[in-house]
Amino acid sequence: MTRGGNITEITYFVLLGFSDFPRIITVLFTTFLVIYITSLAWNLSLIVLIRMDSHLHTPMYFFLSNLSFIDVCYISSTVPKMLSNFSQEEKTITFVGCIIQYFIFSTMGLSESCLMTAMAYDRYAAICNPLLYSSIMSPTLCVWMVLGAYMTGLTASLSQIGALLQLHFCGSNVIRHFFCDMPQLLILSCTDTFFVQVMTAVLTMFFGIASALVIMISYGYIGISIMKITSAKGRSKAFNTCASHLTAVSLFYSSGIFVYLSSSSGGSSSFDRFASVFYTVVIPMLNPLIYSLRNKEIKDALKRLQKRRCC
Template sequence: MPVGRNNATVTKFILLGFSDFPKLKIILFLAFLGTYILTVTWNLGLLILIRIDACLHTPMYFFLSNLSFLDFCYVSSITPKMLSYFFQKSKSISFMGCTLQYFFFSSLGLTECCLLAAMAYDRYVAICNPLLYTAIMSPTLCVQMVVGVYITGLFGSLIQLCALLQLNFCGPNMINHFFCDLPQLLVLSCSETFFLQVIKFVIAVIFGVASVLIVTVSYGSIVATILKMSSVEGRSKAFNTCASHLVAVTLFFGSGLFVYMHPSSGHSLGYDRMASVFYTVVIPMLNPLIYSLRNKEIKDALKRCKKRVLSLCHH
């Protein structure tokens, strides 16, 4: 048995969070609070805008509204708890609370992997088969794809949760992270973790690498099609639409695969924490901006919404 472990069963964990930066506590709290408020505001705002504007009732914005919903849930599964720990002496979380937090966070993350792949396929059909786009991306297919990605993400996370619950934790119970994530829990387990390490790697390959492959193949075909376009305006519009999706995909998968593709070890956990800040806090805030800043349809929808509000105020 490793040094520092005993035979007692761990019933709670201590999340150290950012306690190794005591002088930056207030600055970090305000930064994370501000980021969370912006994330919630922007994602819910985009979700509502897509919902109320009939011009945005297309497959692309249907998928984007689901991405906004996922990002809202994703960041809300971690940030409020993390913020509450900044000024608490006891930063404990029960074993069940810890595993449930990981389950929800993992489900949402895996679902987002699949959704980004589905969005890439949607762009592929729109640009490479524009005449058949409406027929192929029917409302029924779009709903089936979204339901499919939610079920797939839930199932992938459930497999890891079942394997995680088979592990024993007998101390220490200090998690050098701001939420309960699998790499940190594996390091603390006093059971043999090889099987779960393999599951973690396989899930990362299936959801991460396979999704990246779908995105790469889709965008390879898209770029080839765009380069053949004779219209400069059409080419520019297609590139703008695809560029935003590629930026979101690169940021999300790059940081996520860094954490989950390598074996867990005490030495790598500090880097994992920094990468985790990026894909759990920063990216959900950036996604609405990435998809909206250079999007004429979103800007036009905002103008229409503003006119409606002003009209209601005058009446």
């Protein structure tokens, strides 16, 4: 599409992905396909289990089922297109498709950040105020917290997309990555990206640092409360209720911060691409496993479901 003079705007992008590793393309395709199917199976199974078992109708598992839903959308925004590009010679994505992909990816990622903050507050209320937990974490508050997480992520993503659509892309259309991400799009823009960079930095500060700060403060109070528990059994039980969430939070934030802050080339090197796989593909698969592996309530729910099927 031509726009005044000799400037030709880009109508599609080329996603190089992992095409510079032709010898292991089959291995990569198989690996990502298995991870994607496993992630969908685990997350959707967890949603169904929480929905079916009345013993799991608590704030903690309400948040967890929404986390699984976000992870399904999150991984589905990037992996299907990446898998299809493995078998195509022209690894293209339209400009509109690229914007939509980033919008879904960004919305789900930012919503997950907010939801993990809400889950940290839930653990704080459960351990630091156990007698008032039911009144503090009422069903209405839980619904509003989840809706707030979605709406905050949606609003922030829309503001990014609005700023992104003001840019012009008229040079190279090659993205050295497996999905459309903000750093790669800014590199390809032939107009000034200062405003978008400032907006991205502000959003990163808010969702990354502010959310992490709230989570750390919550777990600071949780740690103090756990240390006051006299019995070793009670202390171990309280710690186990937080360990899975703390592990998921640590993996999510550390991998994202590492990828976005360690790269000086917009995340387009081979190492950055493989590092991006961890927080875009692997973490959505690991989350249901982290929350279920040592969770007695989920194991009991699975046993009850098996007994119900047998009967």
